[in-house]
Amino acid sequence: MGDLFSNLGLGFSVAFSVQNILSAFIGCLVGTLIGVLPGVGPIATIAMLLPITFSLDPTGALIMLAGIYYGAQYGGSTTAILVNIPGEATSVVTALDGHQMARQGRAGVALGVAAIGSFFAGTVATLVIAALGKPLTGLALLFGPTEYFSLMVMGLVFAVVLARGSILKAVAMIVLGVLLSTVGLDLETGEERMTFGLAFLSDGIDFAVLAMGIFGIAEIMRNLDHTEHRDVVRQAIGSLLPTRDDFRQAYKPAIRGTLIGAMLGILPGNGAVLGPFASYTLEKKIAKDPRRFGRGAIEGVAGPESANNAGAQTSFIPLLTLGIPPNAVMALMVGAMTIHGIIPGPQVMTKNPDLFWGMIASMWIGNLMLLIINLPLVGVWVRLLKVPYRLLFPAILMFCCIGIYSINSLPTDVMFIALFGFVGYILIKFGFEPAPMLLGFVLGKLMEENLRRALILSRGSLETFIERPVSAGLLAVAAILLVIALLPSIRKGRDEVFTE
Amino acid sequence: MSASHEGSGAASRHGPVRAPQSLAGGLFLLFLAALALWLTKDLDQGTLNAMGPAMLPRWLAFGVGLSGLALLVFAFIKDGEPLERWSIRGPFFIISAILAFGVTIRGYAFGDLAVPGLGLMVAGPLAILIGGFATPEARFRDLVILSLSLTPFCMVLFGDGALLNLPIPLFPRALAELFPADWSQNAILRTVAAVMAVLAALVSVTTRGRRTTTIDVADHDGRI
Numbered sequence: 001m002g003d004l005f006s007n008l009g010l011g012f013s014v015a016f017s018v019q020n021i022l023s024a025f026i027g028c029l030v031g032t033l034i035g036v037l038p039g040v041g042p043i044a045t046i047a048m049l050l051p052i053t054f055s056l057d058p059t060g061a062l063i064m065l066a067g068i069y070y071g072a073q074y075g076g077s078t079t080a081i082l083v084n085i086p087g088e089a090t091s092v093v094t095a096l097d098g099h100q101m102a103r104q105g106r107a108g109v110a111l112g113v114a115a116i117g118s119f120f121a122g123t124v125a126t127l128v129i130a131a132l133g134k135p136l137t138g139l140a141l142l143f144g145p146t147e148y149f150s151l152m153v154m155g156l157v158f159a160v161v162l163a164r165g166s167i168l169k170a171v172a173m174i175v176l177g178v179l180l181s182t183v184g185l186d187l188e189t190g191e192e193r194m195t196f197g198l199a200f201l202s203d204g205i206d207f208a209v210l211a212m213g214i215f216g217i218a219e220i221m222r223n224l225d226h227t228e229h230r231d232v233v234r235q236a237i238g239s240l241l242p243t244r245d246d247f248r249q250a251y252k253p254a255i256r257g258t259l260i261g262a263m264l265g266i267l268p269g270n271g272a273v274l275g276p277f278a279s280y281t282l283e284k285k286i287a288k289d290p291r292r293f294g295r296g297a298i299e300g301v302a303g304p305e306s307a308n309n310a311g312a313q314t315s316f317i318p319l320l321t322l323g324i325p326p327n328a329v330m331a332l333m334v335g336a337m338t339i340h341g342i343i344p345g346p347q348v349m350t351k352n353p354d355l356f357w358g359m360i361a362s363m364w365i366g367n368l369m370l371l372i373i374n375l376p377l378v379g380v381w382v383r384l385l386k387v388p389y390r391l392l393f394p395a396i397l398m399f400c401c402i403g404i405y406s407i408n409s410l411p412t413d414v415m416f417i418a419l420f421g422f423v424g425y426i427l428i429k430f431g432f433e434p435a436p437m438l439l440g441f442v443l444g445k446l447m448e449e450n451l452r453r454a455l456i457l458s459r460g461s462l463e464t465f466i467e468r469p470v471s472a473g474l475l476a477v478a479a480i481l482l483v484i485a486l487l488p489s490i491r492k493g494r495d496e497v498f499t500e
Numbered sequence: 501m502s503a504s505h506e507g508s509g510a511a512s513r514h515g516p517v518r519a520p521q522s523l524a525g526g527l528f529l530l531f532l533a534a535l536a537l538w539l540t541k542d543l544d545q546g547t548l549n550a551m552g553p554a555m556l557p558r559w560l561a562f563g564v565g566l567s568g569l570a571l572l573v574f575a576f577i578k579d580g581e582p583l584e585r586w587s588i589r590g591p592f593f594i595i596s597a598i599l600a601f602g603v604t605i606r607g608y609a610f611g612d613l614a615v616p617g618l619g620l621m622v623a624g625p626l627a628i629l630i631g632g633f634a635t636p637e638a639r640f641r642d643l644v645i646l647s648l649s650l651t652p653f654c655m656v657l658f659g660d661g662a663l664l665n666l667p668i669p670l671f672p673r674a675l676a677e678l679f680p681a682d683w684s685q686n687a688i689l690r691t692v693a694a695v696m697a698v699l700a701a702l703v704s705v706t707t708r709g710r711r712t713t714t715i716d717v718a719d720h721d722g723r724i
Contacts, residue, residue, distance in 0.1 A: 052664055168574075172529055172567035179536055179560040186553035193553050194539040217594060224590035224634050390637045394628040395650055397594065401601040401627050402620065402654055406666045414602030418595040425591055429584050430525035452551050460549030 007353075008130050011361030014354050020063050023056060024362050027064035028369040031071020032078070034399075036381045037392055038085045039223045042072035043438075044216040046332045047208050048399050050339075051406040058340035059355045063362040065336050066316075069329060070366045073312055074118065074374060077305060078381050081110045090308045093276040097293060097300030108238035110301050111378055113250050115371050116242070117302045118309035121258040122367030125313035128262050129320070129360050133349060136321035140346040143322070145453035146464050150471040150478075152324060152443045152450070155268030157478040159436045161485040162270055170436050173427075177440025180205055182448065200412045207335045209404060209413050210441060211328065213420025214427075214434045216400045220393050221425040237382065240375050246298055253283050253303035261307030265314030270327040270439065272311030276304035313363055319344050320356065324443070328435055331442035339407075519580025522571045529568025536561035590634045597631030606669050619669040620659070621692060624651035641707050648700035652693030661686050 014020065030052070034045045049068050053061040073090075080091040081098035094114065101110040143151070156174050163170035183194045184204030195201035242250060260282065261275035283303045284293045293300050316333075318326045323345025325331040337344050342352065349356045374381075404413050424434050458464035466472045517523050536557055546552025574580070602608070604626060607617030625647035632643040657663055659670045670689055679688050 051658070051666055054666065055664060168567060168570055169525065172564060172571070175560055175563040175567065176529070176532065179532075179557060179564060182557045182560065188551070189544075189553050191543060191553045193543060193557055194536060196539070217598070220634075221590045221594055224594075225585060225587050388637075390632070390635045390639075391642060391646055393634070394597075394632040394643060394646060397597055397631040398601070398624050398627045398650065398654070401598060401605075402624070402658060402668065405602075405605055406658065406668050409606070409667055411602045411606050411608050414605065415599055418598035418602075421598070422591055422595060426528065429586065430528055431521045431581055432525060448556050451556070455548050455551065460547060462548065 003134070004130055007134075007357050008361060010353065011130075011357030011359075014059065014358030015063065015361040015365055020060055020358065020362060021365065023060040023064040024067045024366050025369055025373075027053075027067025028071040028366055028373055031068035032075040032370070032374060032377075032381070033071075033384075035072030035075025036078055036384055037075075037396065038079055038083060038385065038389070039219055039393075040072075040396060041076065041215060041219070042069060043211055043328050043332065044219065044396075044400070045072035045075075046329065046336075047212040047216060048396075048403040050208060050332070050336060051403050053336065054339070054406070058337075058342055058352075059358050061340055062333075062337065062342075062355065062359050063366075065333060066359060066363055067366045067369065069312070069333075070122075070309070070363075070370055071373075073309065074115070074370050075381070077114050077118075077308070078111060078374070078378070079385065081114065081301075082107060082382060083385050090273055090276050090311075093280045093304040094301060094308070096280070097295070097297050100294065100296035101298065101301065104296050105236055105238050106296065107236075108240040108378070109242050109246055109298070111237075112240040112375065113242050113246065113254075113298060113302050114305040115374055117250065117254040117257065117306040119367045119371045120254055121261060121306040121308075121310035122313055123364060124258050125262050125265070125310045126360060126364040126367075128314055129317055129363070130357075132266075132317055133321060133356070133360070136317065137346040137349050140322045143470070144468075145450040145457065146468050146471045147474065148322075148324075149447060149450040149454055150465055150474040151268065151322070152447050154474045154478040154481075155318075155324060155326065156436075156440060156443060157482050158267055159270050159439050161481055162274055163433055163436050165431065165433060167485060169432050173432050173434065173437040174440035177437035177442075178444035178447065180210070180437075181441045181444025187449065188452065200410060204445070205416075205441075206408065206413060207331060207442065208407055209416045210420050211332060211438060212400055212404050213417040214424035214438065215328075216396070217417050217421025218424025218428060218434070220397060221421060222428050223389065223393070237378055240378065242298075250298050250302035253279070253299040254306040256282060257303035257306035257308075258310045261310030261312075262314045264307075265311030265326075266317050268318050268324060268326045270315075270435070272308075272315045272327065275307035275311035279303040279307035309367070316363075320348060320359075321346060324446070325439075328438040328442070331438060334442065516576055519575040519578060520583045521581040522578075523575035524583060526568045526571030526573075526575060529564050529571065533561045533565030533568060536564070589636070593634035594631055597627045597629075597634075600630055601627040616672065617669050619671040620655050621651065621671040621675075621696070624654060641703070645700050645704050648696050648703065652696040652700075655689060656693050659689055 015024070030049060031045060034040055034048060035042060046065065046068055050065075053064045056064060076091045077094050077098070079085055080095035081102050084095050084099040098110045098114070101107065160167060160170045160174060181204070183201060185191070185202050186193055192202055257275070257279040260279050261272065264271040264275045264278065280300060280303060283299045284290050287293065287297070287299065315326050315330055318324050319330045319333060323343070325334050334344050342348060342355065400417060401414050404417050405411070407413065427434055454464055455462070464471075465475060540554045540557045540561070543554035544552035545554045545558060601623045603615050604618045605620065605623040608615050628647035628650065629643050632638045632646075655670050658666045658668055671692055675692070676688055679691075
């Protein structure tokens, strides 16, 4: 316990430097600014804004990136509440009751509750990360390549189970993602694989380029196909501060949501996405009058928003302790860390304690910033939401181009976002969800490396994965999960959760 | 979401294909798998003990191909979604815009044909003007104003030594040479940006006198 507080103390002493507070502030502000734009989710936001962190030192850069991430998340919720366009999967639930509240002239309260709930969830999640960081890092040191490989297999199975739509399609996307990660020089033999003889492909496909193409450009193309009516709330925003009654109704769901989200967020394979859904379902089940849900129930905003933010934050745990990114956003964080010369994993905490604890402390500061920034700026976001899409998307397009060019200063990177954007558009049109592909891509390189090492250690015997107890346990969990997900009765329930 | 519901479920009863989306998806996966297999055909697979470069890609390509095959089979057995509405216009202009940006930002050589590096000053407006026409609702005047106001903003934000100072080319060299030699890069940048911003304001004022701001020129028709 004393350790926890001395570590957090170290973290706050790092995070409270003027430069780092400024980084967190700017990160949250521009993150929200871009995240508010309809059709721009957190992944595209982070990929677009990655270059603005280049001139900072690693700690400042990661603090700013974390701020951008929270800002983008909160911006997505704002859009969900005010316009009923959820920017990403996790704010779908917020749109249900949040937008209804907005139509009843209670947009302010919805936004306020979302912000306060998120802040509370963020505070708890920060403590969870600080408490779990050390023991989990210790666990990671016991893991060999065999265990790492099995853990990643389990993570990918999670991602399949949690993906929306057909399981077969999700599997195909993950395998395709891993396949894409094998493009480039083979690490052991130095031979070129699937590069078409192109020099810039020999380092492999750049993650930011793939992410920007699939989540930025493809999304624009898709949005252009739908002439959806944008339902910007015309009613007054109303008071932002919840009344005492609102507060009484909202605090319990917020606490429950936080716990659910924090637990699910730790799971490898994008468990965080499930948090808001689980929280909403729970609140609806235990409510005295479930009919209120979908008609502006404040619990339907407080719970899922808290779960969302708690999960967003605890999903840093697998990354910081095991070095395994649990979802696409964390994969971008890996990319960002690598650019700054940090290899995520258990060694970060021992080698760069300043960075590790500073980042954890700045998570809490970032959440506070969101509260401070967003409550007064709602009016600005509303005006931004009224800009028609025909003017928004060319601007987004140019930002994407500038962002991706400045990462490596390569014109070919810019051209590749067009290619991946088009491929992503085709995939979306064929009913594939691109998120699992990105996760497969990120884990692919790590998986191949660990698979090879494990097989060398076992002299080419695949049985090593079942013989070693930890690895066998992880694979068993993965197998059970997959079987359960394929059972017809569970499948029906799974579809209901996602369509609700 | 909108146009896809015209007949979801039992949409195409006529013909043997019961799930056109799965059919197309399956074919696309098969194509990707075949491409990967063809690209790795000359590489060594190795043994489990010493994996060659081709082992994992080949297994994965088989995996992708199998999924594709399964989707293909299901397309004839189970009812599924019809294909969503497509448009050529959106992807065409978006891709053209990105390519235009990529080719002009630093210069690019296709064999004998070399495009000079024109910098963000030209590449940015090109991306906005070409990309803007991806929607049928495009209005040239608004796009001109948008490009002339957003580009200088980005040039100063990303290029100015006092701000982010990223190594991104800002304007053609020929333009920089027009300025007196003792001007610093920042001074030229700020002047160019200011001129562009003034141009944006001028276009906005002269083409329709009563509106002055750049973002609010659009009517709020609330469509996405």
